[in-house]
Amino acid sequence: MDTAELTEEQRLMRQTCRDFVDDVVLPFIRDEWQREWVMEPEARVPKEILEKADEVGIRTLGVPEEYCGIGLDPNSEVKTFAIIGEEIARGDAGLADKIIQNWKVAMLLRNLAPKHLQEKWFARLLEDPQFLLAHCLTEPRGASDRWLPYNVPEASMHTRAVRHRDGWMINGRKQFVSNGYDAGLFVVYANSNPEVGMLQGTSSFLVPRDTPGLTIARCNETMGCRFMNNGELVFEDMFLPEDHLLAEGNALGQAGVYFQPGKVMQAAKNLGIGVRAFEVTADYVQNYVQGGAILIKHQAVALRLGDMATRLEAVRALLDRASRAVDAGSPDADVLCNMVKLFASEEVAKVAQHALELHGGNGVMLDFGVEKLYRDAAIFLHMDATTDISRFKIVKSMFPHTAGTYAGSA
Numbered sequence: 001m002d003t004a005e006l007t008e009e010q011r012l013m014r015q016t017c018r019d020f021v022d023d024v025v026l027p028f029i030r031d032e033w034q035r036e037w038v039m040e041p042e043a044r045v046p047k048e049i050l051e052k053a054d055e056v057g058i059r060t061l062g063v064p065e066e067y068c069g070i071g072l073d074p075n076s077e078v079k080t081f082a083i084i085g086e087e088i089a090r091g092d093a094g095l096a097d098k099i100i101q102n103w104k105v106a107m108l109l110r111n112l113a114p115k116h117l118q119e120k121w122f123a124r125l126l127e128d129p130q131f132l133l134a135h136c137l138t139e140p141r142g143a144s145d146r147w148l149p150y151n152v153p154e155a156s157m158h159t160r161a162v163r164h165r166d167g168w169m170i171n172g173r174k175q176f177v178s179n180g181y182d183a184g185l186f187v188v189y190a191n192s193n194p195e196v197g198m199l200q201g202t203s204s205f206l207v208p209r210d211t212p213g214l215t216i217a218r219c220n221e222t223m224g225c226r227f228m229n230n231g232e233l234v235f236e237d238m239f240l241p242e243d244h245l246l247a248e249g250n251a252l253g254q255a256g257v258y259f260q261p262g263k264v265m266q267a268a269k270n271l272g273i274g275v276r277a278f279e280v281t282a283d284y285v286q287n288y289v290q291g292g293a294i295l296i297k298h299q300a301v302a303l304r305l306g307d308m309a310t311r312l313e314a315v316r317a318l319l320d321r322a323s324r325a326v327d328a329g330s331p332d333a334d335v336l337c338n339m340v341k342l343f344a345s346e347e348v349a350k351v352a353q354h355a356l357e358l359h360g361g362n363g364v365m366l367d368f369g370v371e372k373l374y375r376d377a378a379i380f381l382h383m384d385a386t387t388d389i390s391r392f393k394i395v396k397s398m399f400p401h402t403a404g405t406y407a408g409s410a
């Protein structure tokens with residue numbers, strides 16, 4: 001991004017974050033590459049990394065100023081998130097997932113949670129550098145129906161919320177949840193009215209980790225972004241008091257404040273992986289000699305590098321447009337968010353493939369570090385909706401009366 005387009009605040013934050021990535025994150029990733037494969041999820045990321053992220057002020061973005069957060073300019077907040085998100089992911093995409101989930105859920109809480117619970121949980125988030133937030137939508141029966149969404153009762157969530165005395169009883173399970181293994185606070189979506197479609201019958205709740213009836217069932221061992229612990233949760237007769245209800249019935253609509261910036265941040269993290277792939281490849285091809293010359297002097301190699309750079313600039317341009325649209329609340333923000341999330345995932349997957357191939361055999365060696373970028377990039381094809389579902393969502397919003405109707409009905 002052209003530095004001239006950034007505000008003073010954005011430039012300073014980006015530089016601080018860049019220094020953190022260069023001085024702390026990248027040396028850790030390079031020197032302790034085996035840590036990714038430690039099969040004890042809580043031991044993968046050293047505590048100091050999140051402590052350092054906290055020190056440089058990037059761990060709790062999204063927390064409102066009135067709760068002692070950093071008050072970013074609301075006119076360019078999502079763009080700032082995108083700039084900082086890209087930088088963290090240049091260091092490590094899993095770490096970026098871990099941290100950014102806090103920003104995204106904080107945005108939801110500040111819009112929907114009652115004041116006394118915002119006070120309580122923002123304080124917890126600020127005081128404990130290891131504290132994480134999670135957002136639980138996906139269930140074993142699949143997430144695509146929810147993303148589209150098909151607004152018919154048969155496509156609704158299986159997790160049920162039933163009114164119970166002065167609160168709610170929740171039963172069900174969630175899977176594939178970012179930070180699901182180690183979060184201290186969860187936002188959980190459940191079907192509170194099976195007679196109607198999910199846009200009218202889904203409610204959302206705040207669920208503290210120590211709520212009786214909540215079990216963290218497992219940590220999923222993912223192929224990439226491994227420094228974020230993805231988890232599975234089970235709810236068995238889990239009672240929640242009334243004030244833990246965030247939105248009743250229209251929770252999916254209300255979640256727009258989470259999903260739009262969320263997709264921008266997905267694309268931004270994805271771009272960070274691509275930027276890192278380009279950096280290491282540009283370095284490699286200008287130093288590694290084959291056929292009597294450094295690689296970049298061979299035209300086939302130079303062409304690939306040109307292709308990588310062009311794809312990254314195209315992603316960056318669309319990301320800039322989408323993040324500005326969200327900040328401005330413009331009507332095309334939603335469709336642009338889906339477009340950039342989709343576009344980034346496919347372009348950066350190709351960029352990472354070029355990086356892998358240009359490194360030859362070194363590209364697939366774990367200790368060399370390049371194959372990690374390829375694995376991390378692959379994850380983004382599935383997160384926050386698959387590529388096919390994202391395309392479908394784009395067309396659905398353009399042609400709601402034809403593409404938008406339920407494929408299962410006549």
Ligand SMILES: Cc1cc2nc3c(=O)[nH]c(=O)nc-3n(C[C@H](O)[C@H](O)[C@H](O)COP(=O)(O)OP(=O)(O)OC[C@H]3O[C@@H](n4cnc5c(N)ncnc54)[C@H](O)[C@@H]3O)c2cc1C
Pocket residue numbers: 135136137138139141142143144145147175176177178179222225230379382383384385386387388389
């Ligand atoms: C690393 C990671 C982190 C995640 N984090 C979270 C999180 O924090 N919270 C959360 O709630 N979820 C999270 N998810 C879940 C993610 O949103 C889903 O995995 C994704 O939306 C796809 O859903 P699914 O896996 O259930 O696939 P399915 O919905 O089962 O889809 C399987 C296949 O069928 C295709 N398909 C399905 N329906 C249709 C249709 N109608 N038309 C055409 N094709 C169709 C899909 O495109 C896909 O190819 C995460 C996933 C990953 C991988």
